[in-house]
Amino acid sequence: MRRALVLALLLAGVRLILPLGAQGQGGEVLVAFGLLILGAYTVGEIASAVRLPKIVGYLVAGLIFGPSVLGAVSAQSVQRLQPVSQLAVSVIAFLAGAELRWRDVRVDGPALLKIMATELAVGFVALFGTIVALRGSLPLLAHEPPAGVLAFALLFASIAIVHSPAVTLALLTETGARGPVARTVLGVVLLADVAVVLLFSAALPIARALVPPVAAPQSVSVFWEIGGAILIGAVLGGGVASYLRFIGKELVLFAVLIAFFGVQIAELAHVELLLTMLTAGFVTENLSRHGDKLRHAMERSAAPIFVVFFALSGAHIEVASVVPLLPFVLPIAAVRAAAIWVGTRLGAGWAGTPPAVRRVVWMGLISQAGVAIGLASVVATAYGEAGRRLQVLLLSLIAVNETIGPVLFRRALQAGGELTPEGRRVRGRAVAAH
Numbered sequence: 001m002r003r004a005l006v007l008a009l010l011l012a013g014v015r016l017i018l019p020l021g022a023q024g025q026g027g028e029v030l031v032a033f034g035l036l037i038l039g040a041y042t043v044g045e046i047a048s049a050v051r052l053p054k055i056v057g058y059l060v061a062g063l064i065f066g067p068s069v070l071g072a073v074s075a076q077s078v079q080r081l082q083p084v085s086q087l088a089v090s091v092i093a094f095l096a097g098a099e100l101r102w103r104d105v106r107v108d109g110p111a112l113l114k115i116m117a118t119e120l121a122v123g124f125v126a127l128f129g130t131i132v133a134l135r136g137s138l139p140l141l142a143h144e145p146p147a148g149v150l151a152f153a154l155l156f157a158s159i160a161i162v163h164s165p166a167v168t169l170a171l172l173t174e175t176g177a178r179g180p181v182a183r184t185v186l187g188v189v190l191l192a193d194v195a196v197v198l199l200f201s202a203a204l205p206i207a208r209a210l211v212p213p214v215a216a217p218q219s220v221s222v223f224w225e226i227g228g229a230i231l232i233g234a235v236l237g238g239g240v241a242s243y244l245r246f247i248g249k250e251l252v253l254f255a256v257l258i259a260f261f262g263v264q265i266a267e268l269a270h271v272e273l274l275l276t277m278l279t280a281g282f283v284t285e286n287l288s289r290h291g292d293k294l295r296h297a298m299e300r301s302a303a304p305i306f307v308v309f310f311a312l313s314g315a316h317i318e319v320a321s322v323v324p325l326l327p328f329v330l331p332i333a334a335v336r337a338a339a340i341w342v343g344t345r346l347g348a349g350w351a352g353t354p355p356a357v358r359r360v361v362w363m364g365l366i367s368q369a370g371v372a373i374g375l376a377s378v379v380a381t382a383y384g385e386a387g388r389r390l391q392v393l394l395l396s397l398i399a400v401n402e403t404i405g406p407v408l409f410r411r412a413l414q415a416g417g418e419l420t421p422e423g424r425r426v427r428g429r430a431v432a433a434h
Contacts, residue, residue, distance in 0.1 A: 032077035040311035062314025088309035097281025111351035118347030126339035151210040167367035181416035185364030213382035229275035237283025251297035363412035367405025
């Protein structure tokens with residue numbers, strides 16, 4: 001009750017302040033930023049009180065305060081706060097890379113590749129077939145010729161199989177889980193992120209050949225986007241490791257500067273931001289004996305960034321566009337979840353993963369966020385009105401998966417015994433045995 005009262009007072013105060021902020025330069029954006037931090041944090045605490053992940057609370061707060069519901073945060077403010085989202089992606093990617101150690105990659109890499117490859121293959125085939133089967137019912141494809149149906153089904157499936165490193169790492173940071181389930185999900189998600197970028201880069205030229213685009217999207221070679229990201233990330237990670245070795249002071253401030261620098265250099269070099277910072281975090285962790293100190297400093301500084309990132313993700317959800325598509329989106333989401341379940345069971349069986357992990361790992365792969373949104377924007381740019389309709393369908397699917405994904409992942413961690421002290425002791429013995 002007290003938290004609900006705080007939200008009501010906060011909203012009332014913002015209603016009074018917004019007219020003043022709108023008259024200044026950037027004042028409205030600063031008010032929106034503050035509202036998202038305080039409001040999302042409060043709703044996150046309410047979600048935690050009812051045993052839901054705080055991330056769900058952040059998303060709900062963004063949806064409530066955003067343009068689609070109360071409008072306390074305008075669409076213009078959401079757009080102008082996008083650099084915060086990029087900063088969050090940079091921090092998330094660096095932390096994800098820092099969670100990987102070379103000895104673990106060498107031992108677990110083949111198993112993770114088998115799970116990832118099988119899961120993505122089953123998911124792609126299932127989603128492609130679903131869109132083709134629904135071609136007569138979907139407004140997007142109702143009047144498209146066969147070539148158009150194949151092209152848009154190909155693009156849809158190559159984007160809809162994307163997972164969310166952001167949600168995965170944020171929930172692991174919130175819960176502190178580091179056991180077999182957590183590490184398997186994180187490894188598969190990170191590998192799949194690179195694989196999906198390659199898959200989409202191969203699917204887009206095929207779609208262009210089937211249906212010429214309205215405007216060719218500006219893009220660089222996928223080899224540079226991936227290879228350049230690894231190269232630049234390795235150099236950046238080496239520089240960070242050198243700083244930790246010879247200076248090692250003001251780590252909280254240094255962590256924020258790394259994230260800012262990563263965003264800027266990835267934009268200037270036209271490389272994939274997430275992969276760049278993932279590589280930087282991996283190199284830093286494996287070259288420096290003090291990488292854990294920087295990781296802890298970055299986690300402390302990232303808390304408000306995470307809150308705003310997921311609140312902005314919620315603010316992007318357009319209720320008026322999502323609700324009419326729910327009769328189509330919910331069955332597609334169910335097919336996607338079933339395909340992930342089948343794919344992970346087959347892949348984990350092939351890889352010889354322990355049954356306890358095999359049963360629940362699929363629940364950690366439901367979430368979607370940043371990368372999928374970015375790829376959907378590429379399609380919208382290339383195909384005009386038809387691309388925008390496909391983008392709305394994808395964003396509606398992402399909204400559903402982004403909401404239920406964290407809940408399922410938390411249940412998977414709980415089922416694996418990775419949320420309790422007792423579970424952590426069992427987890428430690430399992431990892432040592434492995």
